[in-house]
Amino acid sequence: MKRSTFRILFYINRNKQKKDGKSPILGRITVDGMHTQFSLQEYIEPELWSAQDNCAIGKNKACKELNLKLEKYRQDLKYHYNKQVEDNAYVTAESLKNTLLGIGTHEVMLLKEFEAHNKEFFQSIGITKVKSTYKSYNTAYNTLRNFIRYKYDMDDIAFNQLSYTFIEEFDFYMRVTLGYKTNTRHGRIRMLKYIVMRAIKKEVIRNNPFADYHVKSSEGERRWLSKEELDLIMQTPIKRIAVNYVRNLFVFAAFTGLAFIDLQTLKWSEIFTDKRGMRWIRKKRSKTGTECIIPLLDIPLQIIKYYKGSAKDGRVFDIGSYSLVLLYMQELRELLNMKTLCFHQSRHTYATTVCLSNGVPIETLCIMMGHRNISTTQIYSKITKNRINEDMQLLEKSIDRKYSLPEQMQHISSVNNNK
Incomplete structure (x- = not known):
């Protein structure tokens, strides 16, 4: 995937000076030619600002502290940009601004979404869903919850923390720690993958961390009768x-x-x-x-x-x-x-x-x-x-040894084998 272009610019609005003569400092984030602005809630005298260097040029303590804040903004934005590219394979100027300012950036948790799915499923029993499948989803939820507590000592885990390693370790936990048979493990994993796909459709996440994990059902015991x-x-x-x-x-x-x-x-x-x-x-x-x-x-x-x-x-x-x-x-x-x-x-x-x-x-x-x-x-x-x-x-x-070739045919076979 082609990596998007990203820039951060700080500037002052000279047209909106306060009574003390100071101008507000603004930030502009540009991603792939699309930009958005935000206020830093900081002010400075116009003569102490360098439009070329995007920073304060004064030597007093206030200017030095301001430049440290600007540098922190730059580093935070670079971090959030790289993280969104890695987690979602998609980033916008608006999403970076919202993350930086803490707007709508609460982490969506796996078990919370799983529980919400199960509640919705329960309401559809007798209409489009059956109770036995609901029970299976509940069992899968409990197994996953116990695994997260066992492995990570956490009550839940955010979607953006999921990785290929997570599903491998979950499978290992069921196979070794719980001693589950193949079909049971794969049933739990399929339900976990369904919850992740559901989150993608809801735009909670954009990348599927389990995309390369393919469940292969074992043939197991014969399921039909002769x-x-x-x-x-x-x-x-x-x-x-x-x-x-x-x-x-x-x-x-x-x-x-x-x-x-x-x-x-x-x-x-x-x-x-x-x-x-x-x-x-x-x-x-x-x-x-x-x-x-x-x-x-x-x-x-x-x-x-x-x-x-x-x-x-x-x-x-x-x-x-x-x-x-x-x-x-x-x-x-x-x-x-x-x-x-x-x-x-x-x-x-x-x-x-x-x-x-x-x-x-x-x-x-x-x-x-x-x-x-x-x-x-x-x-x-x-x-x-x-x-x-x-x-x-x-x-x-x-039919073993019940049938045999004529002697002449056996003789021809032995001759061919001795060539």
Whole structure:
């Protein structure tokens, strides 16, 4: 970036002399040809001022003290200029004057902005936001607050003090001190980066101190279920009514791709029948507000038929809190002797095992999942490729030594190897 030009000039206004004959001293700051003036609240006799040297030429104590003040103004302005260039990559004559005079220069603090964001988020719950995400932001806020106290012994930190080192140390703190797993750390970091981007949009800061820090999600454990695992969930007899109900909700989500909050709020008015008699779900996702259009296959149709009339307020299902569902999911996982099982796996399973693995085009899946951008849907395409690799490895093991080339072919191969 081209560095801006910067000048500071001191002069006196000879046209506005006081009764004692002294003239006011003014300062002029010029940045890239644009200038602004300010008063130093100092006065001097015109004959004791040098317009060429921009300073007092008298030898008395008052003139010497004045020149020291002028030099301090120069040094302060140079410091503020360099700092604004470094912090914001942008500086104006007006911003320098305001900083010098202390006008509107209070530092905006990271945690204070984070807290303000969370309060705004809370007010949107049930409209465009969901409570679970609000809880995640609160947890991220608490982790960040504890880190700032631990590392810097401070209650908060200004945006203009943030640097690349800050986010590296935050990641290290979570990884080593707290022992967080990769996905947990990266979730916290993404939220921190969002707060910084929010501050940039509000013009609190102009530079992104974390611009070069790229979060790479680890692949971690597989998040979708295979056909065999889905069959196991569907076919296993379950005596306990509550666990059986949650199992059926999971299966419904695995054949519709609905997230938990969207399943919880699903209403009969969001289910319609087209001219061919095909039934569909048309619903706006709670998380993003985007519309998803989902065909109802035979299995989810059977489930909603079975539970019809069990819920109130026009809802399709009577679903309790997520924490209660988690308990029943844990019981279901233990009953099925599965290593991992969480409700959101149903959505991943719909995208991969149910749709992509059965030839549904990714563009169609994007609409059914309610994704804003097809790049989000393409993540599932990558997962499906990983699954193909896993299946091919299993295939290679299963057919090992079951097939062999004819002896003649083996002979040709050995001859070629001995050349």
